[in-house]
Amino acid sequence: MDRKLKEVVLENSNTIVQMWLEDVNKNRKEDISSTISDELFESTNREFVNVIFACVEKQGLTKDLDAFSERLINLGWPLSYITDGLQSFRRVTIHFILQESEKVDTDNFTVILYAVDEWVDPIINQLVSQYSGSWENIVSLQRVALQELSAPLIPVMENITVMPLIGTIDTERAKLIMENLLDGVIKHNAEVVLIDITGVPVVDTMVAHHIIQAAEAVRLIGSTCILVGIRPEIAQTIVNLGIDLSKFPTKSSLRKGFQTALELTNRKIISLQETDQEIGKLLDSLDKE
Incomplete structure (x- = not known):
């Protein structure tokens, strides 16, 4: 059939x-x-x-x-x-x-x-x-x-690296962040690491816990971690949750964090005018001698 x-x-x-x-x-x-x-x-x-x-x-x-x-x-x-x-x-x-x-x-x-x-x-x-x-x-x-691409560690200057975080952080991603952070610090010989959370929409107890763990791990291998990008609403949430971030420096913006990183590595940014003035003073002192 x-x-x-x-x-x-x-x-x-x-x-x-x-x-x-x-x-x-x-x-x-x-x-x-x-x-x-x-x-x-x-x-x-x-x-x-x-x-x-x-x-x-x-x-x-x-x-x-x-x-x-x-x-x-x-x-x-x-x-x-x-x-x-x-x-x-x-x-x-x-x-x-x-x-x-x-x-x-x-x-x-x-x-x-x-x-x-x-x-x-x-x-x-x-x-x-x-x-x-x-x-x-x-x-x-x-x-x-x-x-x-979700947790890159970017060397911006000798001994200074930045890790920009964007989007929601869950347990699996937090583990990846920790691995990339530690591997990158050793690979780039970083003395200071800036973790930028400007693009993280929500910082709750779990996220803060993962960030603290990452900062502590960085400290244990001899580097300093600076948390940057703390918006006012994030700061308020951290205070309300009773989260202790006093163990490592925090800054409101990446620019301020980078300035602190320069100070920690015995460097600073000066203008060309200031440089010319310094050179002029040095030459004057040499002439007098």
Whole structure:
């Protein structure tokens, strides 16, 4: 019976394709594919239905299916396009077979449904599996990239480094901050580290605890940690929570923190005019001698 059903479907593929295209286009306004150009949508639909019929004809999955799935992922098409398209193929195929029931010698809906399910379900499983696996890989790579960028330690001057923190700090990210901080201090031979929390939206007890731990770890390896970027609302929150930040210097801005870092490393910023005056005084003293 399955052979007869398959023959009817393949012999009338043009009719079924047309029914499928009409059904897919009818539902287009309801999903993300409405933003895709007509030409691309049409060509992708044709490729999709050709892949489906190739799987039905060979009664198994094909390499074209893998290639099509990869293209969809690279184009950023939603998973719903695959699942909705295959469900549409299931509907129109069953409907067509029922209309042609005399040719296949059956009007048993269960037999027809089972046969079509045997064609469609493996395709759905394969496409969804590949799609999900590829997205998981992409998300994993993006997570690694974000982690690498989320807590950078930047050397701004000899023995002085800055770690700008942006966004919410959770336990996992706090661990990454600690690792990057300690590795960076040793790598750059930093005497002073500025932790800038200007971009941290909320500083609660947990965040403050992680920052204190990081500062204490830096102190234990012989460097000084300065917390900068403390906005008025953050300062108020810290006071209300009873958090003790007295063990290391705090500044309201990165500029003030950098000035303190220079003082701690026996340096200061002077203007060119002041430099000229100092040179002039030195030359005068030499002349007198």
